[in-house]
Amino acid sequence: MTAGRKPPGLRDVTRGRILFGGDYNPEQWPEETWQEDVRLMGAAGVNSVTMGVFSWARLEPRPGERDFGWLDRLMDLMHEHGIGVVLATPTASPPPWLGRLHPDTLPRGADGRTERWGGRQHFSHSSATYRRYAAAITEDLAARYAGHPALTLWHINNEYCTFDYGDEAAAAFRRWLRERYRTLDALNSAWGTAFWSQGYDTWDGILPPGDAHYLKNPTQVLDFRRFTSDMLLECYAAERDIVARHTPHIPVTTNFMPLWTGQDAWRWAAEEDVVSVDLYPDPRDPLGAQHGALVHDLTRSQAHGPWMLMEQAAGPVNWRGVNHPKPRGLNRQWSLQAVARGADAVCYFQWRQSRQGAEKFHSGMVSHAGEEGRTYQEVKRLGSELAAIGAEVTERHVRADIAVLHDWHSWWAGAHEGRLSTEVDLPDVLHAWHRALWESNLTTDFAHPEHDLSGYRLVVVPQLYLLTDTAIDNLLGYVRGGGTLVSGFLTGIADEDDRIRPGGMDARLRELFGIRVLHEWWPLDAGETVACEGFCGTLWSEEIEAAPGVTETVRYRGGELDGLPAVLRTGRAWYLSTLPEPEALRELLGRIAADAGVRPVLDGLPAGVEAVRRGELLFLFNHGREEVKISFMGTHRDLLTGMTVTDEAVLGRYGVAVLKP
Amino acid sequence: MTAGRKPPGLRDVTRGRILFGGDYNPEQWPEETWQEDVRLMGAAGVNSVTMGVFSWARLEPRPGERDFGWLDRLMDLMHEHGIGVVLATPTASPPPWLGRLHPDTLPRGADGRTERWGGRQHFSHSSATYRRYAAAITEDLAARYAGHPALTLWHINNEYCTFDYGDEAAAAFRRWLRERYRTLDALNSAWGTAFWSQGYDTWDGILPPGDAHYLKNPTQVLDFRRFTSDMLLECYAAERDIVARHTPHIPVTTNFMPLWTGQDAWRWAAEEDVVSVDLYPDPRDPLGAQHGALVHDLTRSQAHGPWMLMEQAAGPVNWRGVNHPKPRGLNRQWSLQAVARGADAVCYFQWRQSRQGAEKFHSGMVSHAGEEGRTYQEVKRLGSELAAIGAEVTERHVRADIAVLHDWHSWWAGAHEGRLSTEVDLPDVLHAWHRALWESNLTTDFAHPEHDLSGYRLVVVPQLYLLTDTAIDNLLGYVRGGGTLVSGFLTGIADEDDRIRPGGMDARLRELFGIRVLHEWWPLDAGETVACEGFCGTLWSEEIEAAPGVTETVRYRGGELDGLPAVLRTGRAWYLSTLPEPEALRELLGRIAADAGVRPVLDGLPAGVEAVRRGELLFLFNHGREEVKISFMGTHRDLLTGMTVTDEAVLGRYGVAVLKP
């Protein structure tokens, strides 16, 4: 955050409406199409478009030249029609001339090869030249549109996600390391370079961890990920500071990819006025709605309140092996689900499906089928519904008694190539734990392990391989303060430098959970299960000797671990040394939550029905294709239909109700 | 074709005989083996050998030196024994010294790495130096053997199939683009560079579409494929013009790989005097014979008559994971099948199996087992049979009432990485449609969508994703003129620049087929099927709103598309929005063909029996291992046995009959 600036926020953009719209790339179309666009936007209730994301070559067709005329006309056109503009800095995709004239702006891969233009995102985050050109176009863009009445929000770059292993990045990496470690001794110690004769005698000898003969140094890899996230954040902050200087009253965002490995999103979110995310669940994924809910919960937690769904698809995407369209009603349902979980903006990539280019099979709000197509017709209906509920919904908060902990540094360290099992993938583990809570309609926030957790009744740690001492103290303090903590395996293994804690797991945590000796990790093969009392475990198991103080255990049954504890409880601290199958994990977490005084949003819901409260509103979703009946107490008004419902609601296929008491 | 030259043809080579022989690489053997070779060739009825394909290093052991003596002796030896020589320009595999002294002759891959010698085909099609050396050796070869009585046919290079992403190729690509588009504006428009900020401000900024960060520009990729085919064709034409200048009376060919993606074979075939192809079905493939038939039909259509099977294997190849030999009788059967479908030449790679080098496990007509080996013994029998039927067969034509349309540009565009389903693979789709016709003994030609189709009763379009306006007019005119047209899905989607047609499919075609709105494409997962009235569809389905004028439909049953049309007929135009399972497609096409007045070669054949007519001869093939009885009308003479058969023929395992009324 730029010092001294009172941060504007999403409320300054929404002003009581749910934002509805999407990326708009009119430079791909003749101007006559623009008129058609505003007509269709108007009919669909579109009130926001994002422009300029990939317009650099158009705005600066030759180095230093500027062509803003077309954008002037579009800004005016939008304003005329009452549509706000999310204006993007176009720096995600430099024009071909930049790479041609300045090869130093091009990134190099782990294999040393230079990436060239012809796709997108071919820029080095460390390139001084790139940053200079990016700053210049950002400066001119901000200066030109600072006072334009259509401007509502700044969108910096797009889906920051690149790596660079080239020479300029190597130099920057060394500078970053000097700042972190000050001395080579400290670095050699943190990286454990005594192993495999990797001791550095000069800073100059340090390289990005490119392709190597065999396993790479894990802390070097970890630091390179930290560095990369920080370099991208520098790029973001530089552009943010420019636009904020011109328009202190206009908030700034950059759009995340959901649960993306490349950015420490906790740290990034703190640098944004508005937190926004792109979200593309597979319409065929039976757990697509849960994946959506997880991303909603995570983004809401990063935003500490309402957030922005910057991109989703009205129909199919084009980057999977097989790209399925959204069946009738699904786009509406998933959009309203985002609203239920805190979104005050429902936007798409993109307004009008492209006829050319690499994404011409990625859907738009207006598909190739045009106005008559089912896709646009459904968008239109959704637009009117969002307009109807907007005033009741925006700026309302979702409250949760449960926090799920997640940390990017832990993810990075735990994913090292030399780990015990490549079957253990953190996103899968996170999804498994979140699913157990979601299926029980237990609303959850996400939190960082060093956050203040005292407001939560239950803290869930699916897996935090790396925990700083501060984080460990935080967890211990949380339990001491009366909180209930439940943790999965591979938690507390490594310190901040990815140094294994003595005993294979932090001693304080072992004491907390009642683990006397952690003899061996027993990872399971793909598809293998391990029998426990009452359920089967997956992915992992452990040879643990319990401490005397353990209150309760579930034991392994049969096999090498027969009789050893699979689940341990010591007071309010639970430890799961395996990942129970979905139903068992749901049952177990439900019980733990109940003991901790946490209730589901509604009890006794049919399978496949999701309930979530936002403010006083109760949102209900039927994720199935068969009609369901839902019982609850009292009389509500369904804001979508305007009808009054008493004690029971009926939801058809992909049905949604937004009930106000 | 060189202007003013009256083209010689295959008839000038065959002169009433079926060519029989193969690649002969005597430089791998001591001269005493040559004597053995001609003895075994004589015994087997070999009348043609191909020499010099990989002899460059032998002919030009050092830059500019020439060593023709060994080839002189071989040419003479062949002539002595009455064996014609197909003489190859040796330019497919330059000698090591060329790359060493002229690194600019080496191609670079999409990843920027230079390919070096040590294998074969390590030449850049765009290299001026390569072309100069290739022209020089071609010139001297042509000059030396122009008058040699053994020379029957020129064989230019071998299986043109290379790519180059290097600097000289990049420059050539830019020249090619300037010629195609004239202005950068035209190129930017055709490529849709407004998407992802790819607008070019100079020709110099344009690169070959090498590896990129994410999806590449599809039209750039399409144009690079067009360019590559054209560059290779330039290489071919340059050598062809040299030899044609020396020997205007000797025809010229280059050998295609079957259904190879790298060459626009329609365009190439027009530049050849003789169309030849290499064909290597897997002996284990239950549809190997159909694959053969497809390639025969395609090659015959490119040749507009008799064609040349330049390479096949008498036994196993060595480039599959597991390479199976040909069971007893299969080599004979597949060779005669090629003759039935128009081949006037049955040749092999290679005469004598190599003892050394990368292909020493690729079979030869004389295998490692030698004269006593089963392989040679079967070759010998085949040779005598071909000699027996030659006079009755050569130059006779195969007639077809059905044309299957295929176009390389459409294939290239439709294969872009950013498409909706990677499960849809054009060769598979082509094979599926051809199979349905082949199993019904409905003889088919192939044709280009802009060819004159008026001679056909039925035109079949398995898939033509890209169609030019000319092609669309051609199809519309064909139907207006009384023809029956049946098309599969993903046809008419894009224009010549791979720009999606408004509505997602060309409006004229939608009207032709009775499609009012094409709402969404519904690709199917691998192995998934969709129920339709009476059959299951595979690979794809569509959400279509039919137009009022539709004559007949088959509907989807169940699922999201329940009740929507899967197959539409509007007059004589049929559209299939899914790929029916094999039996259903066969039944449907059989019915459409019958309605269009097309009859199978023979009715009521047992499964696994193929019947095809060439001129007045009726060829029958039993592709099974069990004896079958085949009924037909009248008395014929079996040219293979000399026996008379009346009303019925009995074919044993892999049996063949060639019946003359």
Place this chain on the structure above:
Amino acid sequence: MTAGRKPPGLRDVTRGRILFGGDYNPEQWPEETWQEDVRLMGAAGVNSVTMGVFSWARLEPRPGERDFGWLDRLMDLMHEHGIGVVLATPTASPPPWLGRLHPDTLPRGADGRTERWGGRQHFSHSSATYRRYAAAITEDLAARYAGHPALTLWHINNEYCTFDYGDEAAAAFRRWLRERYRTLDALNSAWGTAFWSQGYDTWDGILPPGDAHYLKNPTQVLDFRRFTSDMLLECYAAERDIVARHTPHIPVTTNFMPLWTGQDAWRWAAEEDVVSVDLYPDPRDPLGAQHGALVHDLTRSQAHGPWMLMEQAAGPVNWRGVNHPKPRGLNRQWSLQAVARGADAVCYFQWRQSRQGAEKFHSGMVSHAGEEGRTYQEVKRLGSELAAIGAEVTERHVRADIAVLHDWHSWWAGAHEGRLSTEVDLPDVLHAWHRALWESNLTTDFAHPEHDLSGYRLVVVPQLYLLTDTAIDNLLGYVRGGGTLVSGFLTGIADEDDRIRPGGMDARLRELFGIRVLHEWWPLDAGETVACEGFCGTLWSEEIEAAPGVTETVRYRGGELDGLPAVLRTGRAWYLSTLPEPEALRELLGRIAADAGVRPVLDGLPAGVEAVRRGELLFLFNHGREEVKISFMGTHRDLLTGMTVTDEAVLGRYGVAVLKP
């Protein structure tokens, strides 16, 4: 071997004890941990540690500097505690400064990319600079510790396994080729460069066989593998000669990887005083014990007697997809199995599990769980058992009547990418044949095909694709001399230059086995079997015409090969043209062995029980988890328990008995 040096051997190190210990990397730990280490070592009976393997950067922190102080203290500490030191030259992993200051020391991959530091083994075997620095540090190390009383054995480098395709390696390859072939004509002939126009006109034109457009020249690839093995051996020999000069009385070894493709281990073993190997079977592999036995047998044969197990894991490794720990008792059992099969040293990588670096999840004798952990507790028990049996075991020999032949050159040639079946993998085939013998408790040596075989009653050739004339003469002489020979398919196919023998298989071998014509190879698909009389064959089959003199055959049943011989016996020579399923191969080899007068160690053992004799001691192993009873004749003392057993032993889960008559 350095001329004139009377070689010391393993007995000079063991002196009546079994060596017990492992790699020790104290530079990763503070000095206070060293005290803890020697205490735990003492308690566990550790008598040997390997130091310095990856200490180059510590010993030479900057070019030319030396830091031996820490190692001095450790050598003294070990000596104080009666622990011998296997001292390693640290040349496997150069310090970062070497690559930085001397990029010519870095190797390049087949794709031309330079490998850089950050992992390990980033050195070019051909780099003069690398060799110079390696010699210098070796010289100083040897000089310093030549007289140190703790020094027992030199360990040169570590797991030599690198390739280099760079320019200096290319030059060395050319020198190597000049020495091998003298003239380019000889090379062109050996490589068969007449194929694909690869004829070389200068030595300079020859490249390492890097990535190519299509299949590479197989003999070039073969020679490059020979060259690579020889270059690495030069590196080894140079360091060996230095240390031997300083300490002629101290033996020298380098640790092999088991059945590793990169070194001609027969040739290497001849250059070592002590043969040592690293061995990491997967604890989950049901045939892990057999894999161990195979490596034991191979290493013992290379050593011509007792050998050293240099590295194994006390628990999991960290380089598989899923890395399983060793269940209780398995580490002990597999260690004693190595002793039974000739090991006089049972060592580990590594003493104390690392807390940092790429292998921190690779187990140690002291695991992360520390002294209380099960792993260390089991190590301790094993140490005391080894101490108890040491005097009875060391220097005793294992005797075998069967030799299994294996040759690296044959492996290399047979693995060429252009072969008939990629399903045929020599290590698999070797394991299948060895398994059949191992499961019958038929003790086997390994031998090279040119070794003197006259001491064996039965010689088994799983597959020797390439056989020199000398080897063929050796085999023929062996059978003539009364020996029984049994061979699998793909034997005797190629000569030393990988030139296919006329007839597809050496004529003398065909005569020996009774093969008149080998018509075709019929490789089988993955998972496919072929029916034979009484069993099923896998992987391969052949179309063979038997010679009149064949004594006995087993025939194929059904399919294309119906009635042809699958197994042929001609006198004492057997040929198997397929790989019988495990039970059938065991039965067949058991019968052949019995006929040749070879008896199992014990008859009638339960499944899963292994018996092997070392000297007069009988070792028994129960590889199952259920108790078994084993019957034998007479009274023995079990050296592990001190108990007397008569006629029967009972072995529990993973049980072991060491019985002395």
